[in-house]
Amino acid sequence: GAVVSQHPSWVICKSGTSVKIECRSLDFQATTMFWYRQFPKQSLMLMATSNEGSKATYEQGVEKDKFLINHASLTLSTLTVTSAHPEDSSFYICSAIPGLARNNEQFFGPGTRLTVL
Amino acid sequence: AQTVTQSQPEMSVQEAETVTLSCTYDTSESDYYLFWYKQPPSRQMILVIRQEAYKQQNATENRFSVNFQKAAKSFSLKISDSQLGDAAMYFCAYRSPDITFGTGTRLTIIP
Numbered sequence: 001g002a003v004v005s006q007h008p009s010w011v012i013c014k015s016g017t018s019v020k021i022e023c024r025s026l027d028f029q030a031t032t033m034f035w036y037r038q039f040p041k042q043s044l045m046l047m048a049t050s051n052e053g054s055k056a057t058y059e060q061g062v063e064k065d066k067f068l069i070n071h072a073s074l075t076l077s078t079l080t081v082t083s084a085h086p087e088d089s090s091f092y093i094c095s096a097i098p099g100l101a102r103n104n105e106q107f108f109g110p111g112t113r114l115t116v117l
Numbered sequence: 118a119q120t121v122t123q124s125q126p127e128m129s130v131q132e133a134e135t136v137t138l139s140c141t142y143d144t145s146e147s148d149y150y151l152f153w154y155k156q157p158p159s160r161q162m163i164l165v166i167r168q169e170a171y172k173q174q175n176a177t178e179n180r181f182s183v184n185f186q187k188a189a190k191s192f193s194l195k196i197s198d199s200q201l202g203d204a205a206m207y208f209c210a211y212r213s214p215d216i217t218f219g220t221g222t223r224l225t226i227i228p
Binding site: 044095 | 216
């Protein structure tokens with residue numbers, strides 16, 4: 001199947017700093033990518049939908065100025081956690097859909113564990 | 118908004134036995150897709166099986182099969198001949214077109 005990578009796989013940062021997480025589709029072009037957040041022992045919560053060449057669509061309750069998403073190309077989307085605080089510590093997962101068809105399978109990245117001290 | 122409910126937070130099964138994980142969903146749409154994802158300790162989400170709502174035939178993938186009851190909005194996953202590698206969190210998901218995940222069922226395999 002198609003491969004989605006995330007970098008870094010884990011990151012530790014100090015409170016107040018910004019952290020960028022990259023999501024890449026390695027062998028396909030992804031018009032749409034998704035960013036999820038997962039707390040321990042909980043399900044995935046959709047944060048935002050990232051569309052190439054346009055602004056991301058954020059879910060209710062997700063601060064767009066806090067979680068900056070840039071989908072600059074058909075193979076790369078980035079999530080920047082700005083002025084990170086300990087409560088932002090979580091597991092962040094991206095996914096990508098090849099093409100535009102609704103029945104296309106969604107491929108997930110391996111996730112990024114963010115720890116804010 | 119669509120909701121996906123997994124009423125079993127935890128399940129366990131003896132190795133080589135069969136287990137069924139439950140999932141119900143709520144929607145007013147007629148065209149959608151349903152999925153079961155597996156999340157092992159590595160936390161990589163892995164697609165187990167998917168079902169198109171317009172198909173009456175239940176999907177099967179080797180030891181994994183579903184019981185899709187569209188009228189009842191039920192989508193259960195049956196794992197036959199359970200193996201130790203099946204131990205994971207299992208998430209039911211609904212997609213039309215955005216995906217909504219259930220709360221998950223943690224499956225333990227007893228050797």
